[in-house]
Amino acid sequence: MGIMETLSYGFMQRALLAGSLIGVLCAVLGCFLVLRRLSLIGDGLAHVTFGSVALALFFKLYSAAAILVSLPVVMLCSLGILRLSERAKLTGDTAIGIVSSLGIAVGVLLASLGGGFNVDLFSYLFGNILAISREEVILAITLCGVVLVLVTFFYHDLMAITFNEELARVAGVRTKGISAMLVLLTALTVVLAMKVVGIMLISALLILPSSSALQLAKGFRAALLLSAALAVTGVIVGIFVSVALNLPTGATIVLLNFAIFALVYSGKRLLARD
Numbered sequence: 001m002g003i004m005e006t007l008s009y010g011f012m013q014r015a016l017l018a019g020s021l022i023g024v025l026c027a028v029l030g031c032f033l034v035l036r037r038l039s040l041i042g043d044g045l046a047h048v049t050f051g052s053v054a055l056a057l058f059f060k061l062y063s064a065a066a067i068l069v070s071l072p073v074v075m076l077c078s079l080g081i082l083r084l085s086e087r088a089k090l091t092g093d094t095a096i097g098i099v100s101s102l103g104i105a106v107g108v109l110l111a112s113l114g115g116g117f118n119v120d121l122f123s124y125l126f127g128n129i130l131a132i133s134r135e136e137v138i139l140a141i142t143l144c145g146v147v148l149v150l151v152t153f154f155y156h157d158l159m160a161i162t163f164n165e166e167l168a169r170v171a172g173v174r175t176k177g178i179s180a181m182l183v184l185l186t187a188l189t190v191v192l193a194m195k196v197v198g199i200m201l202i203s204a205l206l207i208l209p210s211s212s213a214l215q216l217a218k219g220f221r222a223a224l225l226l227s228a229a230l231a232v233t234g235v236i237v238g239i240f241v242s243v244a245l246n247l248p249t250g251a252t253i254v255l256l257n258f259a260i261f262a263l264v265y266s267g268k269r270l271l272a273r274d
Contacts, residue, residue, distance in 0.1 A: 011131070018136065022140060032182060034214065045081075045100075048100065050103060071191050124198065136195060160173050196253070197253055198250040205231065209231035210223070
């Protein structure tokens, strides 16, 4: 099957469009999260997403309806992580661990009450981008637009709290509000990304493209653009490779992004020796 013939199928068009948009979101937000040492928040919120999806499937809600159930739950939990860090004097990874363990425990309990791990839950766990629906594509486009507009509008504030939160606070930046916005945007992105790479692999899409870009780019704006380009490349190539070789799409996308990171890291090490 040739590339043009493959592109003629509706499921491929939907997968490439939604996957590219979500890849851009993960890459852009990942740069802020990696530099703020909050990269594991994606993994923590992914576990919460598992619990929220199990809740939706428990009530026989599927596809886009499951995403709509997950969005408010995961967004509230993202704020919970932030509040635990601020009020309970916990480090970021401790707060993430508490919320993460709660999310996975609730998910397992609901899955057990609902009759076990069925095919629908596994599709969310490991991703099934080739089965993404038209409604999910529309939702991805809408939320992607919202996230990118907010990141663009608050770019300087986000950059300020990323590099020096104390200085940003002194300069008049509403650091608590901006931090809350960052984790909420991350929650939106995690929920959207679960159909691309699956709940179990979401954190990789947040971390790998941004880590590769930060190794190469000379400035932060360049890192954002390069991270987005690497993520889209990994998603598109991963989809085509998985279809051609009959491999799991989500895992293929993640492995390609890891391969890019490994090449970048190895290249920098070799150049540093010369």
